[in-house]
Amino acid sequence: MKKATITKRVLGFTMALAMMLSMFSTTAFATTPPRSAYDLGVNGNDWTIVADQNTVLDPITVFAYSDNTYMNTFSFDSDEYQYIHWTSSNPSVATVNPAGYSDTATITTGSTEGEATIYINYDNEIDTDVTIPINVVVEGTTVTDSVDNVNVSIDGTGDALGNPDTNFTLTGVDVPLFSLKDDVFGSGFDDGDVLKKTPTALHALLYALELHNGGHGTSDITDPNWNWDWVQNNVTVDYQGTYVVTIDGDSWSWEYNIGGGTPPAQSASIYKLAGGESVNWVY
Secondary structure, eight states: HHHHHHHHHHHHHHHHHHHHHHHHHHHTTOOOOOOOOOOEEHHHGSSEEEOOOOBOOOOOOOOOEEETTOOOOOOOOOGGGGEEEESSTTTTTTEEEOOOOOEEEEEEEOSOOOEEEEEEEEEEEEOOOOOEEEEEEEOOOOOOOOOEEEEEEEEEOOOTOOOTTTTTEEEEEEEEEOOOOIIITTTTTTTTSSSSSSHHHHHHHHHHHHHHHHOOOOTTTSSSOOHHHHHHHOOOOEGGEEEEEEETTEEEEEEEEEEEESOOOOGGGGGBOSOOOOOEEOO
């Protein structure tokens, strides 16, 4: 009987020790809590996408900003993928796969022309969730050669001599369609995210700047006297045409609006002109 009692005690102690070790092990190797994201980001060329129909695009990877300085970023760990979700506002134009549980997804355009917004959401169920949009435009076959009666206003600081190169308004402008790559900036320019079949708010900006400052004596871009020299020498556009970096020395703070309203939630390179509107560029 004594031996049986000792055996029971040893067994009980062993089981208790195993339970304690199990609890310790679980605590030590528990999944790391998900990190907080102040905001999300993607590659600069991925915020706006202009694509043909029925096209599988390059994968997009999302990352996070850890604070409001937008200087500190982190890539998501695999155990944080469960909090990432991708959705499309218009699946007939563009779908996204996978729809979640990954920091990387692929957008595929459909057979329908139009616009879609791909939303990337991070919700770690602890902090306020954050969402960013990616604008996708699928162009059709219709080509619009010109949009009439557009008012274009440029509000910059002017150049070092005080000349009003970037402080002017042109009214009733007929904005033509042209290629930023072939006609303006040359073969080294990437215009991948600029509409090719209809004039945009970006076309209005570049045309107005050259028309106002070029001194060509004509408004016809097919006239032999016309060239894009002023724009080539004084304007910088980056990120496949989606971001105006510099106009005549004024850098990094240009934005546009339509009719003085809130700046549109899309790049000027995909804002289709209808005619009769006022396009304002403000530094």
